[in-house]
Amino acid sequence: MSDLIIWTYDWVPKGPRGFVRDLRLRWACEEAGLAYSVRTVPFDGRETNHLAQQPFGQIPFLSDGDLEMFESGAGLLHLARKAESLMPRDPAGEAQTVQWTIAALNSIEMVTVPWWFLEVTGAENNGLSDWAKSRLGQLEKVLSEREWLVADRFTVADLLMADVLRVAKLRSYGDRPASEAYVARMTDRPAFKKARADQLAHFAAADRSR
Amino acid sequence: MSDLIIWTYDWVPKGPRGFVRDLRLRWACEEAGLAYSVRTVPFDGRETNHLAQQPFGQIPFLSDGDLEMFESGAGLLHLARKAESLMPRDPAGEAQTVQWTIAALNSIEMVTVPWWFLEVTGAENNGLSDWAKSRLGQLEKVLSEREWLVADRFTVADLLMADVLRVAKLRSYGDRPASEAYVARMTDRPAFKKARADQLAHFAAADRSR
Numbered sequence: 001m002s003d004l005i006i007w008t009y010d011w012v013p014k015g016p017r018g019f020v021r022d023l024r025l026r027w028a029c030e031e032a033g034l035a036y037s038v039r040t041v042p043f044d045g046r047e048t049n050h051l052a053q054q055p056f057g058q059i060p061f062l063s064d065g066d067l068e069m070f071e072s073g074a075g076l077l078h079l080a081r082k083a084e085s086l087m088p089r090d091p092a093g094e095a096q097t098v099q100w101t102i103a104a105l106n107s108i109e110m111v112t113v114p115w116w117f118l119e120v121t122g123a124e125n126n127g128l129s130d131w132a133k134s135r136l137g138q139l140e141k142v143l144s145e146r147e148w149l150v151a152d153r154f155t156v157a158d159l160l161m162a163d164v165l166r167v168a169k170l171r172s173y174g175d176r177p178a179s180e181a182y183v184a185r186m187t188d189r190p191a192f193k194k195a196r197a198d199q200l201a202h203f204a205a206a207d208r209s210r
Numbered sequence: 211m212s213d214l215i216i217w218t219y220d221w222v223p224k225g226p227r228g229f230v231r232d233l234r235l236r237w238a239c240e241e242a243g244l245a246y247s248v249r250t251v252p253f254d255g256r257e258t259n260h261l262a263q264q265p266f267g268q269i270p271f272l273s274d275g276d277l278e279m280f281e282s283g284a285g286l287l288h289l290a291r292k293a294e295s296l297m298p299r300d301p302a303g304e305a306q307t308v309q310w311t312i313a314a315l316n317s318i319e320m321v322t323v324p325w326w327f328l329e330v331t332g333a334e335n336n337g338l339s340d341w342a343k344s345r346l347g348q349l350e351k352v353l354s355e356r357e358w359l360v361a362d363r364f365t366v367a368d369l370l371m372a373d374v375l376r377v378a379k380l381r382s383y384g385d386r387p388a389s390e391a392y393v394a395r396m397t398d399r400p401a402f403k404k405a406r407a408d409q410l411a412h413f414a415a416a417d418r419s420r
Contacts, residue, residue: 051348051351055348055349055351055352056313056317056345056348057348058317066302067301067302067305069305069306069308069309070309070313071309071312071313071316071317073312073315073316074305074308074309074311074312074313077308077312078305078308091277092276092277095277095279095284095288096279098279098284098287098288099279099280099281099284101284102281102283102284102287102312102315103266103280103281103284105312105315105316105320106281106283106315106316106319106320107266107268107281109316109320110315110316110319110320110323110324111324113320114320114321114324114325114338114341115324117337117338117341118337118338121337126337127327127328127331127336128324128327128328131324131327135266138261138265138266138267139265141261141265142265
């Protein structure tokens with residue numbers, strides 16, 4: 001068994017399958033050729049049953065031998081330090097990979113996830129729509145000028161940004177052709193496809209034993 | 211002149227003074243005893259006038275010699291690699307510092323900033339209130355059991371979490387005594403006080419020349 005363990009739920013409803021964030025860590029390991037196993041905590045009672053591992057009751061978290069960490073972004077940066085295929089080793093490449101990884105979390109997802117949260121609870125054109133559209137417009141400009149976010153090559157920042165955009169249901173925000181092409185390119189990568197298929201199979205197997 | 215340059219606006223209105231995010235980088239440099247200078251981009255026209263440095267039109271960004279990076283979280287992690295006073299050097303201490311830095315940005319600020327944004331635009335008890343209260347309740351539990359987030363000592367994760375909670379106007383969310391005491395402890399640190407005083411002086415000087 002590998003030292004790397006990706007922790008996820010034992011089961012989730014059909015809706016989020018293919019989007020559960022263990023996919024980010026699976027995808028990174030697949031890109032880097034890092035061996036890993038997947039273990040689970042119960043979905044039922046998730047609010048309180050694994051707070052020692054994840055104080056907000058979420059998944060994924062990552063074990064690497066004695067190390068354990070939550071936050072998918074932190075897990076991605078940890079994996080990136082293990083594999084040059086996920087992050088360049090020169091100071092500028094590393095700084096920009098960290099920068100764009102955090103931008104995906106704190107400049108894009110910080111707007112798109114609450115916007116989505118309000119939308120699914122009923123407010124179609126809610127108070128965050130203009131903010132979300134503005135941020136995605138600024139990102140569209142960046143993605144219209146380059147193929148990758150950092151150093152003219154794939155990094156963990158692309159992995160995360162593409163996943164954030166994918167989850168945000170990009171098309172809801174209007175016509176963003178460069179961003180859509182970017183997501184299509186990233187999700188066409190074999191490592192993404194394997195990670196997604198493995199996640200779907202994991203939860204489908206749970207259906208059968210449930 | 212130091213190689214470290216913190217970039218902020220040349221001026222901001224009175225409301226955000228003391229909360230502008232260059233304070234995070236100033237605070238970290240003060241904690242670590244890192245020499246730095248402060249330079250500015252114009253507040254007027256900020257939406258478009260420095261997109262080459264910050265594609266979302268925000269500040270701060272950080273220069274370190276030839277390196278340049280935006281996202282205050284990325285700047286903090288960069289400074290933390292330069293100074294052990296900001297982050298332990300053992301793998302577990304480093305992993306947990308990165309984890310809690312990202313938790314401050316992606317588990318707390320991702321909820322509190324959009325909540326605040328909706329509140330200031332008029333929706334007092336808006337669709338994000340329950341989510342914000344839940345997250346802050348989970349964090350309250352963590353902070354009621356420990357003095358520091360990581361390794362029983364101050365790290366850049368405490369700096370960022372305290373700033374996120376401070377900006378979120380913690381008291382709005384109900385009675386969270388451990389979180390309030392935590393913010394009070396962190397903002398009582400001389401490095402915070404100097405960073406805040408320097409920011410207030412910077413913008414006050416801009417008033418006089420405006």
